Amino acid sequence: MNNYEIEVFISKDEIAEKVKKLGKIITDEYKNTKELVVIGLLRGSVIFLSDLVRELDLPVSIDFMTVSSYGNEMESTREVKIIKDLDENIMGKDVLIVEDILDSGLTLKKVMGILESRSPNSLKLSVLLNKTGRREADISPDYIGFEFEDGFVVGYGIDYAQKHRNLPYIGIVKEVK
Ligand SMILES: O=P(O)(O)OC[C@H]1O[C@H](OP(=O)(O)OP(=O)(O)O)[C@H](O)[C@@H]1O
Ligand SMILES: Nc1nc2[nH]cnc2c(=O)[nH]1
Numbered sequence: 001m002n003n004y005e006i007e008v009f010i011s012k013d014e015i016a017e018k019v020k021k022l023g024k025i026i027t028d029e030y031k032n033t034k035e036l037v038v039i040g041l042l043r044g045s046v047i048f049l050s051d052l053v054r055e056l057d058l059p060v061s062i063d064f065m066t067v068s069s070y071g072n073e074m075e076s077t078r079e080v081k082i083i084k085d086l087d088e089n090i091m092g093k094d095v096l097i098v099e100d101i102l103d104s105g106l107t108l109k110k111v112m113g114i115l116e117s118r119s120p121n122s123l124k125l126s127v128l129l130n131k132t133g134r135r136e137a138d139i140s141p142d143y144i145g146f147e148f149e150d151g152f153v154v155g156y157g158i159d160y161a162q163k164h165r166n167l168p169y170i171g172i173v174k175e176v177k
């Protein structure tokens with residue numbers, strides 16, 4: 001897309017309010033856990049993860065995996081590449097994946113399959129955005145920030161061709177003809 005503009009879709013304040021709420025719910029659910037391992041998928045999840053973990057009143061450790069499937073396009077390449085694995089072993093641990101957006105589901109299907117095979121004590125999924133309109137893999141997040149059907153979003157960690165990750169709000173990309 002050569003010319004486009006970005007319309008505000010979810011404001012900075014709405015995001016902050018939702019992240020606080022999710023933080024309370026997750027804190028409550030894991031209150032008896034010795035250590036919660038929060039796993040972020042680089043790069044899209046970094047901003048959501050860094051805000052969410054500060055709303056968790058729990059002993060937390062953080063680890064990252066780098067996966068990429070979109071390249072610079074708006075459609076998934078369908079090839080989910082694991083570029084960097086976790087640094088720590090998750091066997092027997094309570095693990096929460098924190099992800100920016102669930103769209104086709106191909107990324108999370110691959111990642112959850114890999115993590116499940118390492119025998120964590122529990123594995124749950126928190127997504128800020130659940131985009132339902134082009135789902136291909138059956139993934140049911142345990143914690144969801146916002147749900148919508150369609151539209152290419154950017155901001156709050158999410159890029160279009162590596163740009164716009166630093167927008168403080170979530171915007172929708174609109175083509176300008
Ligand atoms: O459900 P899916 O259709 O698989 O799409 C979701 C994934 O796509 C984006 O990552 P991307 O591959 O663009 O890499 P990034 O996290 O570095 O932006 C986003 O951050 C999710 O990880
Ligand atoms: N920027 C962006 N990346 C995505 N990756 C998967 N879905 C999306 C989306 O709606 N926007």
Ligand SMILES: [Mg+2]
Nearest residue numbers: 041042043044
């Ligand atoms: Mg990603």
